[in-house]
Amino acid sequence: MNYFEYYKQQATSTDLSDTERVGRYAQQQQDETYIFDDILNKLPALSRNGSLIIDIGCGCSAPVKRLIANAEHYQQQLVLVDSEEMLARLPEQDNIEKEACQFPNTSLIEKYQGKADVVIVYSVFHCVYLQSDFISFVDSLVQLLAPGGNLLLADLPNATKKKRFLSSEQGQKFHQQWSGNSDIPEVNWNKFEAGSLDDSLILMLMLRYRQMGFETYLLPQKSNLPFSNTREDLLVKKW
Numbered sequence: 135m136n137y138f139e140y141y142k143q144q145a146t147s148t149d150l151s152d153t154e155r156v157g158r159y160a161q162q163q164q165d166e167t168y169i170f171d172d173i174l175n176k177l178p179a180l181s182r183n184g185s186l187i188i189d190i191g192c193g194c195s196a197p198v199k200r201l202i203a204n205a206e207h208y209q210q211q212l213v214l215v216d217s218e219e220m221l222a223r224l225p226e227q228d229n230i231e232k233e234a235c236q237f238p239n240t241s242l243i244e245k246y247q248g249k250a251d252v253v254i255v256y257s258v259f260h261c262v263y264l265q266s267d268f269i270s271f272v273d274s275l276v277q278l279l280a281p282g283g284n285l286l287l288a289d290l291p292n293a294t295k296k297k298r299f300l301s302s303e304q305g306q307k308f309h310q311q312w313s314g315n316s317d318i319p320e321v322n323w324n325k326f327e328a329g330s331l332d333d334s335l336i337l338m339l340m341l342r343y344r345q346m347g348f349e350t351y352l353l354p355q356k357s358n359l360p361f362s363n364t365r366e367d368l369l370v371k372k373w
Protein backbone atom coordinates (compact mmCIF):
# COMPACT_ATOMS: atom_id res chain seq x y z
CA MET A 135 0.00 0.00 0.00
CA ASN A 136 1.18 3.55 -0.74
CA TYR A 137 0.38 5.20 2.59
CA PHE A 138 0.91 8.77 1.41
CA GLU A 139 -1.73 8.30 -1.32
CA TYR A 140 -3.99 6.39 1.10
CA TYR A 141 -3.95 9.28 3.60
CA LYS A 142 -4.75 11.80 0.84
CA GLN A 143 -8.00 9.89 0.30
CA GLN A 144 -8.66 9.74 4.03
CA ALA A 145 -8.20 13.53 4.20
CA THR A 146 -10.85 14.18 1.55
CA SER A 147 -13.35 11.59 2.80
CA THR A 148 -16.53 13.25 4.05
CA ASP A 149 -17.78 10.50 6.35
CA LEU A 150 -14.81 10.19 8.72
CA SER A 151 -13.87 12.04 11.90
CA ASP A 152 -10.40 13.64 11.98
CA THR A 153 -9.32 10.88 14.40
CA GLU A 154 -10.24 8.27 11.77
CA ARG A 155 -8.71 10.32 8.93
CA VAL A 156 -5.27 9.91 10.53
CA GLY A 157 -5.72 6.17 10.97
CA ARG A 158 -6.97 5.85 14.55
CA TYR A 159 -10.18 4.15 15.65
CA ALA A 160 -13.23 6.36 16.33
CA GLN A 161 -13.28 5.11 19.94
CA GLN A 162 -9.72 6.44 20.42
CA GLN A 163 -10.86 10.06 19.98
CA GLN A 164 -10.47 10.80 23.70
CA ASP A 165 -7.14 8.95 24.07
CA GLU A 166 -5.79 10.88 21.07
CA THR A 167 -6.19 14.14 22.99
CA TYR A 168 -3.49 12.95 25.48
CA ILE A 169 -0.80 12.59 22.80
CA PHE A 170 0.26 16.23 22.80
CA ASP A 171 0.81 16.32 26.59
CA ASP A 172 3.09 13.30 26.29
CA ILE A 173 5.06 15.00 23.48
CA LEU A 174 5.25 18.22 25.53
CA ASN A 175 6.95 16.35 28.41
CA LYS A 176 9.53 14.89 26.05
CA LEU A 177 10.40 18.08 24.13
CA PRO A 178 11.25 21.09 26.37
CA ALA A 179 11.67 23.43 23.36
CA LEU A 180 7.90 23.18 22.82
CA SER A 181 7.53 25.29 25.97
CA ARG A 182 10.01 27.97 24.87
CA ASN A 183 9.29 31.20 23.08
CA GLY A 184 10.42 31.47 19.48
CA SER A 185 11.34 27.83 18.75
CA LEU A 186 11.28 26.57 15.17
CA ILE A 187 9.22 23.38 15.09
CA ILE A 188 8.75 21.06 12.12
CA ASP A 189 5.98 18.43 12.21
CA ILE A 190 6.40 15.91 9.39
CA GLY A 191 3.28 13.91 8.57
CA CYS A 192 1.29 16.20 10.88
CA GLY A 193 -2.16 14.85 9.94
CA CYS A 194 -5.23 16.93 10.84
CA SER A 195 -6.49 15.80 14.23
CA ALA A 196 -6.05 16.56 17.95
CA PRO A 197 -2.23 16.32 18.25
CA VAL A 198 -1.44 18.86 15.50
CA LYS A 199 -4.32 21.10 16.57
CA ARG A 200 -2.85 21.26 20.12
CA LEU A 201 0.60 21.89 18.59
CA ILE A 202 -0.85 24.83 16.61
CA ALA A 203 -2.44 26.36 19.73
CA ASN A 204 0.79 25.85 21.69
CA ALA A 205 2.87 27.48 18.92
CA GLU A 206 0.58 30.50 18.91
CA HIS A 207 0.92 30.82 22.70
CA TYR A 208 4.75 30.69 22.63
CA GLN A 209 5.12 32.66 19.37
CA GLN A 210 6.86 29.73 17.70
CA GLN A 211 7.41 29.23 13.98
CA LEU A 212 5.63 26.05 12.94
CA VAL A 213 6.34 24.17 9.72
CA LEU A 214 3.66 21.59 8.90
CA VAL A 215 4.54 18.95 6.33
CA ASP A 216 1.99 16.59 4.78
CA SER A 217 -0.08 16.19 1.61
CA GLU A 218 -1.95 19.22 0.30
CA GLU A 219 -5.20 17.41 1.10
CA MET A 220 -4.25 16.88 4.75
CA LEU A 221 -2.87 20.41 5.20
CA ALA A 222 -6.06 21.92 3.73
CA ARG A 223 -7.88 20.70 6.86
CA LEU A 224 -5.70 22.90 9.10
CA PRO A 225 -6.04 26.66 9.73
CA GLU A 226 -3.93 29.37 8.08
CA GLN A 227 -1.93 31.45 10.58
CA ASP A 228 0.95 33.91 10.34
CA ASN A 229 3.29 31.67 12.35
CA ILE A 230 2.48 28.55 10.28
CA GLU A 231 4.21 27.52 7.08
CA LYS A 232 2.49 24.68 5.24
CA GLU A 233 4.83 22.56 3.12
CA ALA A 234 2.83 20.19 0.92
CA CYS A 235 5.27 17.42 0.00
CA GLN A 236 6.32 13.87 0.69
CA PHE A 237 9.40 13.78 2.92
CA PRO A 238 12.32 13.57 2.23
CA ASN A 239 12.03 16.53 -0.11
CA THR A 240 15.21 18.24 -1.33
CA SER A 241 14.01 21.85 -1.29
CA LEU A 242 12.49 21.45 2.20
CA ILE A 243 15.74 19.95 3.52
CA GLU A 244 17.81 22.75 1.96
CA LYS A 245 15.50 25.38 3.44
CA TYR A 246 15.52 24.07 7.02
CA GLN A 247 18.81 22.17 7.29
CA GLY A 248 20.41 22.81 10.71
CA LYS A 249 17.57 25.13 11.82
CA ALA A 250 14.93 23.12 13.70
CA ASP A 251 14.73 23.16 17.50
CA VAL A 252 12.20 20.33 17.32
CA VAL A 253 11.29 17.83 14.62
CA ILE A 254 8.17 15.76 15.37
CA VAL A 255 7.43 12.66 13.30
CA TYR A 256 4.52 11.03 15.07
CA SER A 257 3.03 7.79 13.81
CA VAL A 258 4.63 8.19 10.39
CA PHE A 259 7.73 5.97 10.29
CA HIS A 260 5.71 2.78 9.76
CA CYS A 261 4.17 4.43 6.64
CA VAL A 262 7.64 4.90 5.20
CA TYR A 263 10.00 2.12 6.20
CA LEU A 264 8.80 -0.58 3.80
CA GLN A 265 8.13 1.53 0.74
CA SER A 266 11.02 3.96 0.66
CA ASP A 267 14.61 4.21 1.80
CA PHE A 268 14.02 4.55 5.53
CA ILE A 269 17.68 5.24 6.26
CA SER A 270 17.67 8.33 4.04
CA PHE A 271 14.30 9.27 5.58
CA VAL A 272 15.77 9.35 9.12
CA ASP A 273 19.16 10.72 7.97
CA SER A 274 17.25 13.62 6.36
CA LEU A 275 15.28 14.21 9.57
CA VAL A 276 18.39 14.53 11.76
CA GLN A 277 19.93 16.94 9.22
CA LEU A 278 17.13 19.40 10.00
CA LEU A 279 18.21 19.76 13.64
CA ALA A 280 19.85 22.94 14.94
CA PRO A 281 22.54 22.54 17.63
CA GLY A 282 20.63 21.48 20.78
CA GLY A 283 17.65 20.39 18.65
CA ASN A 284 15.58 17.24 19.26
CA LEU A 285 13.93 14.81 16.88
CA LEU A 286 11.03 12.73 18.23
CA LEU A 287 10.52 9.75 15.91
CA ALA A 288 7.45 8.68 17.75
CA ASP A 289 4.73 6.06 17.99
CA LEU A 290 6.89 3.30 16.51
CA PRO A 291 4.87 0.08 16.41
CA ASN A 292 7.41 -2.41 17.75
CA ALA A 293 6.45 -6.02 16.91
CA THR A 294 8.79 -7.45 19.58
CA LYS A 295 7.34 -5.16 22.25
CA LYS A 296 3.88 -6.37 21.20
CA LYS A 297 4.98 -10.01 21.61
CA ARG A 298 6.34 -9.31 25.08
CA PHE A 299 3.08 -7.58 26.01
CA LEU A 300 0.83 -10.32 24.64
CA SER A 301 2.92 -12.97 26.43
CA SER A 302 2.17 -11.31 29.77
CA GLU A 303 -0.92 -11.81 31.92
CA GLN A 304 -1.72 -8.09 31.59
CA GLY A 305 -1.44 -8.28 27.79
CA GLN A 306 -3.64 -11.36 27.57
CA LYS A 307 -6.36 -9.70 29.66
CA PHE A 308 -6.14 -6.58 27.49
CA HIS A 309 -6.42 -8.68 24.32
CA GLN A 310 -9.45 -10.53 25.67
CA GLN A 311 -11.23 -7.29 26.56
CA TRP A 312 -10.33 -5.68 23.21
CA SER A 313 -11.40 -8.70 21.11
CA GLY A 314 -14.40 -9.59 23.25
CA ASN A 315 -13.50 -13.29 23.44
CA SER A 316 -11.52 -15.45 25.86
CA ASP A 317 -8.84 -16.67 23.42
CA ILE A 318 -5.20 -16.46 24.51
CA PRO A 319 -3.41 -14.55 21.71
CA GLU A 320 -0.90 -16.58 19.69
CA VAL A 321 2.67 -15.32 20.04
CA ASN A 322 5.43 -16.80 17.88
CA TRP A 323 9.13 -16.43 18.64
CA ASN A 324 11.98 -17.72 16.45
CA LYS A 325 9.89 -17.39 13.32
CA PHE A 326 10.75 -15.57 10.08
CA GLU A 327 8.62 -12.43 9.75
CA ALA A 328 9.23 -10.50 6.54
CA GLY A 329 9.27 -6.72 6.90
CA SER A 330 8.97 -6.80 10.68
CA LEU A 331 9.41 -3.42 12.41
CA ASP A 332 10.89 -4.68 15.65
CA ASP A 333 13.54 -4.27 18.36
CA SER A 334 16.33 -4.96 15.87
CA LEU A 335 15.35 -2.09 13.57
CA ILE A 336 14.68 0.41 16.36
CA LEU A 337 17.90 -0.43 18.26
CA MET A 338 19.84 -0.18 14.99
CA LEU A 339 18.54 3.39 14.53
CA MET A 340 19.53 4.22 18.13
CA LEU A 341 23.07 2.97 17.55
CA ARG A 342 23.37 4.57 14.12
CA TYR A 343 22.94 8.15 15.34
CA ARG A 344 24.90 7.60 18.58
CA GLN A 345 27.98 6.68 16.63
CA MET A 346 27.47 9.83 14.51
CA GLY A 347 27.64 12.06 17.60
CA PHE A 348 23.96 12.36 18.58
CA GLU A 349 22.43 11.15 21.85
CA THR A 350 19.51 8.75 21.44
CA TYR A 351 16.93 7.49 23.94
CA LEU A 352 14.05 5.04 23.69
CA LEU A 353 11.07 6.41 25.63
CA PRO A 354 7.82 4.77 26.74
CA GLN A 355 4.46 6.38 26.09
CA LYS A 356 2.03 7.31 28.86
CA SER A 357 -0.42 4.46 29.44
CA ASN A 358 -3.46 6.54 28.37
CA LEU A 359 -2.20 6.89 24.78
CA PRO A 360 -3.99 5.04 21.95
CA PHE A 361 -1.39 2.25 21.34
CA SER A 362 0.95 2.70 24.32
CA ASN A 363 1.26 -1.05 25.08
CA THR A 364 2.93 -1.82 21.78
CA ARG A 365 4.56 1.43 20.70
CA GLU A 366 7.47 3.59 21.83
CA ASP A 367 9.29 6.79 20.88
CA LEU A 368 12.87 7.36 19.75
CA LEU A 369 14.38 10.68 20.85
CA VAL A 370 17.46 11.92 18.96
CA LYS A 371 19.30 14.90 20.49
CA LYS A 372 21.85 16.95 18.61
CA TRP A 373 24.58 18.52 20.79
Ligand SMILES: C[S@@+](CC[C@H](N)C(=O)[O-])C[C@H]1O[C@@H](n2cnc3c(N)ncnc32)[C@H](O)[C@@H]1O
Nearest residue numbers: 141156157191192193216236237256257258261
Ligand atom coordinates in the same frame (compact mmCIF):
# COMPACT_ATOMS: atom_id res chain seq x y z
C1 LIG B 1 -0.91 7.86 10.92
S1 LIG B 1 -1.01 9.50 10.32
C2 LIG B 1 -0.37 10.41 11.70
C3 LIG B 1 -0.76 11.86 11.71
C4 LIG B 1 -0.25 12.69 12.91
N1 LIG B 1 1.20 12.72 12.96
C5 LIG B 1 -0.80 12.15 14.19
O1 LIG B 1 -0.12 11.37 14.88
O2 LIG B 1 -1.94 12.49 14.54
C6 LIG B 1 0.33 9.54 9.16
C7 LIG B 1 0.45 10.89 8.43
O3 LIG B 1 1.74 10.95 7.81
C8 LIG B 1 1.58 11.45 6.49
N2 LIG B 1 2.72 10.90 5.73
C9 LIG B 1 2.98 9.61 5.43
N3 LIG B 1 4.15 9.49 4.77
C10 LIG B 1 4.65 10.75 4.67
C11 LIG B 1 5.83 11.30 4.10
N4 LIG B 1 6.74 10.52 3.51
N5 LIG B 1 6.03 12.64 4.15
C12 LIG B 1 5.11 13.45 4.75
N6 LIG B 1 3.96 12.98 5.33
C13 LIG B 1 3.75 11.66 5.28
C14 LIG B 1 0.21 10.97 6.05
O4 LIG B 1 -0.32 11.76 5.00
C15 LIG B 1 -0.58 11.08 7.35
O5 LIG B 1 -1.17 12.35 7.49
